[in-house]
Amino acid sequence: MLRRWLSARDxxxxxxxxxxxxxxxxxxxxxxxxxxxxGAIVGGVNINNIVRGTIQSGTLGYTAYASTTGHGYMTEGLGLVMQFAFGTLELHRLEANIQPENTPSLNLVKRLRFVREGYSADFQFINGAWRDHERWAITAEMA
Ligand SMILES: CC(C)(COP(=O)(O)OP(=O)(O)OC[C@H]1O[C@@H](n2cnc3c(N)ncnc32)[C@H](O)[C@@H]1OP(=O)(O)O)[C@@H](O)C(=O)NCCC(=O)NCCS
Known part of the structure; x- marks a missing residue:
């Protein structure tokens, strides 16, 4: 399930x-x-490449597992991470870069009111090829 959308991991x-x-x-x-x-772990969310100063932004990575998808856990969990990011971490913007065919991931950010900012050709090298991604983002004011 993960291999299609994420880099293979050691x-x-x-x-x-x-x-x-x-x-x-x-x-x-x-x-x-x-x-x-x-307390069972049903997914993970990372905020990567946090930029401070006048930007205050981070890039999201997230994953559920084959046995834990389709229950709304990621919507609730990512929503809590967003609250923490815009509150405790004092970030202003979160972005997610998603391959156009990754419908579950696109549905997730749409449910959380991210907006589509644009299209990045050959954005990330995943499983042997440079993959196009859509760029979705949300700011503290929009959340
Ligand atoms: C992207 C990913 C995290 C989305 O996971 P998900 O299980 O679809 O997300 P949620 O846990 O929020 O579940 C939402 C789904 O559960 C359904 N659901 C069932 N019960 C629910 C409930 N009580 N509350 C909310 N949603 C519920 C929703 O209808 C929704 O399904 P839908 O999109 O078909 O309508 C998951 O597909 C994944 O890990 N993919 C592989 C890794 C990946 O692509 N990462 C992102 C790279 S950009």
């Missing part, structure tokens, strides 16, 4: 430690989406 322990180390930098924030009650 699943070794060392690679995971490196991945976690990313969130020790002030430019990256990582969240897991957990079910109330059981």
């Amino acid at each position: 699943s070794s322990f060392e690679a995971f430690e490196t991945y976690l180390g990313r969130f020790e930098q002030s430019t990256h924030e990582g969240f897991v989406i957990c079910l109330q009650g059981t």
Whole structure:
């Protein structure tokens, strides 16, 4: 499910430690989406490449799992991350870059009132090719 839209990841322990180390930098924030009650992890949201100063923006990455899609967990979880980003982190803008065929991801940002800003050809190298992406974004005032 993930392979089509995200870069293939090395699943070794060392690679995971490196991945976690990313969130020790002030430019990256990582969240897991957990079910109330059981605490089971049902997804994750990252805010990457945070730019401060007069921009105050970050780029979203997110994923659910095959067994956890289709329940609204990501809508609720990403909505909470947005509140945290615009509140505690004092960001002003969040963007998501999404391949045009990734309908579940487009539906997710539309539900959360992101707007389509444009189209970036050959935006990201994923699974052997440069992929076009749509750019969607939301500001604190729009949320
Ligand atoms: C993108 C992705 C996170 C979306 O996950 P999702 O499960 O569709 O999102 P949600 O958890 O918010 O669930 C919403 C779906 O559950 C349905 N749903 C069922 N019960 C619901 C409830 N109680 N509340 C809200 N939605 C509910 C909604 O109708 C919606 O389905 P629809 O889009 O067919 O209408 C997921 O498809 C994914 O991980 N994809 C692979 C990784 C990826 O593409 N990442 C993004 C790269 S840009």
